[in-house]
Amino acid sequence: MAQELAPKAPRKRARIVRWAVLSAVLVTVTVLGYLHQVVGIGKPAGVDALCPFGGLETLYALFSSGTLVKQIAMSSVVLLLATLVVALVFRRSFCGQICPLGFLQELFGGIGRRVFGRRFALPGWLDRPARYLKYVVLAVLIYLTWTTVSLVVRPYDPWVAYQHLTSAEVFTDFGIGLAILGISLVGSLLYDRFFCKYLCPMGATLGLISRLSVFKVRRSEATCIDCKACDTACPVNLRVSETAVVNSPECINCNECVAACPVKDTLTVSSRSGNVLSPIAVTGAVVALFGLVVAIGTFTGNFDWQVPSLATEAAQNAATSGAPAEAFDVTLIKGRTTLTEVTDATGIPAQTIEQVFGVPANEQSKAIKDTKDVYGYSPGDVRTFIELYRDDPVAALAFIPTGAEE
Numbered sequence: 150m151a152q153e154l155a156p157k158a159p160r161k162r163a164r165i166v167r168w169a170v171l172s173a174v175l176v177t178v179t180v181l182g183y184l185h186q187v188v189g190i191g192k193p194a195g196v197d198a199l200c201p202f203g204g205l206e207t208l209y210a211l212f213s214s215g216t217l218v219k220q221i222a223m224s225s226v227v228l229l230l231a232t233l234v235v236a237l238v239f240r241r242s243f244c245g246q247i248c249p250l251g252f253l254q255e256l257f258g259g260i261g262r263r264v265f266g267r268r269f270a271l272p273g274w275l276d277r278p279a280r281y282l283k284y285v286v287l288a289v290l291i292y293l294t295w296t297t298v299s300l301v302v303r304p305y306d307p308w309v310a311y312q313h314l315t316s317a318e319v320f321t322d323f324g325i326g327l328a329i330l331g332i333s334l335v336g337s338l339l340y341d342r343f344f345c346k347y348l349c350p351m352g353a354t355l356g357l358i359s360r361l362s363v364f365k366v367r368r369s370e371a372t373c374i375d376c377k378a379c380d381t382a383c384p385v386n387l388r389v390s391e392t393a394v395v396n397s398p399e400c401i402n403c404n405e406c407v408a409a410c411p412v413k414d415t416l417t418v419s420s421r422s423g424n425v426l427s428p429i430a431v432t433g434a435v436v437a438l439f440g441l442v443v444a445i446g447t448f449t450g451n452f453d454w455q456v457p458s459l460a461t462e463a464a465q466n467a468a469t470s471g472a473p474a475e476a477f478d479v480t481l482i483k484g485r486t487t488l489t490e491v492t493d494a495t496g497i498p499a500q501t502i503e504q505v506f507g508v509p510a511n512e513q514s515k516a517i518k519d520t521k522d523v524y525g526y527s528p529g530d531v532r533t534f535i536e537l538y539r540d541d542p543v544a545a546l547a548f549i550p551t552g553a554e555e
Contacts, residue, residue, distance in 0.1 A: 182312035198222035204229025227446030245403030261338035356398030382409035459490035484518035526550035
């Protein structure tokens with residue numbers, strides 16, 4: 150008996166919509182990352198505040214002491230919550246429908262298929278144990294971060310390196326992360342979503358939760374023609390054609406297999422109770438769920454879209470520690486801080502800053518990291534000067550910056 154063919158147009162639209170969403174997310178976060186590097190006061194939040202894994206890293210500190218790991222913001226916790234909510238309904242949909250690093254790998258995978266004419270896969274004896282590496286990475290990073298209360302992963306994170314590609318710091322501070330990014334993208338030319346499959350700790354986290362998900366890909370054995378189109382389409386090399394329900398934690402819910410199936414209603418995204426959603430409806434639902442959590446976080450003041458000014462950070466720090474407002478914490482001075490922020494937060498006149506550090510007023514709105522080499526000073530010099538100025542403003546004028554790196 151001939152099987153009823155699935156219309157091609159809806160399947161094609163589903164793929165276009167998914168790629169459009171992924172493209173929009175990648176472009177948006179790339180632009181935000183660039184602006185974070187070049188804008189002064191009022192700059193968009195950085196990568197550490199816009200990564201759901203940061204929420205997992207700071208979770209222990211948040212519940213045990215009510216504080217966040219330094220450089221992490223509440224927006225990361227909101228994003229973690231959004232990914233978990235989505236995962237409980239639609240498995241690892243963050244990976245397959247939203248993640249910009251995953252999409253970068255897909256782009257390189259597409260290039261690889263055009264060049265080599267096929268999608269490669271590691272031999273089973275190597276692929277199976279290699280996929281457990283991401284769980285090892287997850288366990289090690291969580292243990293180190295929770296015990297040291299510091300962002301251990303930052304120098305090694307390929308996404309942090311990507312967001313610093315326009316900064317000189319990418320080589321000095323994120324060289325290893327840059328190398329991992331390069332290996333992941335080059336590896337994806339041959340083995341699609343290389344980092345996702347073997348190294349991603351966020352993917353490991355969502356993989357553990359995905360078994361509880363409501364909606365999964367299900368295959369009708371009665372109508373399956375065993376064409377293997379679903380296996381060929383799967384970017385993580387799952388054998389969809391050999392299972393009735395895709396329960397594997399490796400499934401990223403991209404629904405490429407469903408879009409590739411030529412027989413109507415043979416592969417569906419459905420619940421155990423029989424509720425069926427089209428791939429395009431899944432993408433819409435994932436975006437809506439994720440966006441709803443982010444919107445709630447934004448309206449409740451828990452989502453950081455901008456880097457707080459130094460004065461705001463100082464006030465928040467004083468309120469948290471119970472220190473008097475005038476006891477400015479000099480450790481808040483970072484390479485991204487501007488001298489204008491220092492003036493606003495400490496009351497030290499811009500003319501005094503210029504006299505000591507040689508930075509003219511029209512350049513004091515630039516980040517210290519962008520002017521320090523030109524004028525021969527460092528964030529550490531600024532911290533030392535502030536402490537001297539607090540004790541004796543007149544004597545502090547004689548301070549001579551060393552420009553020594555920390």
